[in-house]
Amino acid sequence: MFISPEAMLEHWQGHRRLTRRVIDAFPEDKLFTFSIGGMRTFGQLALELLSIGVPMMKGIATDTWDARVEADAMPKAEILRRWDEGTEVLNSLWRQIPVERFGQERTAFGQYPGKVHDLILYGIDNEIHHRGQGYVYLRALGVDPPHFYERA
């Protein structure tokens, strides 16, 4: 194998800790107002991440897919509260997944077919992608982002 389920979960949770720090570093008054080149705000991107990560794992673990995407602006503290809540739920869902399922096919949110390991990697990669965009927003706002290599 390339990596075990346990090591992959820890890798993802390391990313989630970094993403949390990037959300926390964002100025509250810019979260849903600032953008570059007509892109979405970082607040909207953060809401997208909330609507993919844990709901994806709930679908994979329980075959119940919840495709709701929150669209309304909310305070940073509420985003962080949902993020932290998701951290524990993610650990719990992950441990319910039989190991053979990672290589099986599923259709995420009734729309996106693929092997379970690819669906999960897509969610993690999407988090890294949008967080990287958040780094540019922070730099443009004069805020030093957290170090990319800090995952503890």
Added chain:
Amino acid sequence: MFISPEAMLEHWQGHRRLTRRVIDAFPEDKLFTFSIGGMRTFGQLALELLSIGVPMMKGIATDTWDARVEADAMPKAEILRRWDEGTEVLNSLWRQIPVERFGQERTAFGQYPGKVHDLILYGIDNEIHHRGQGYVYLRALGVDPPHFYERA
């Protein structure tokens, strides 16, 4: 297991195809001149990616670590030429790696200790991170970036 070495290589090569398209979409005259918030140019970020991906895999496959980082601007065609050359080298190096090595410890470039699977994921994640920043640069320059989900 979460994912096999073969599936992980294909996942990475999918990312590399997308990264190639983002480099190719970048206006030649902006590659080493445009930046946001004091960050590096996308050309410099692309050179960093060239200095991590394949050299990392060469180190893991052969225990020979080459820590050179190219710093001088070069034409986009030359970056793409090196990228394409790396694609084949990466496939060849990956297939030389005994499967048990992915769970062993190595010190990347004589400086970064970690399990081989984490070192490789770090390289891939770093590519996604900087490519995401390239998306913001492209949008700021009025260029539509390739779709994140296109990996073929």
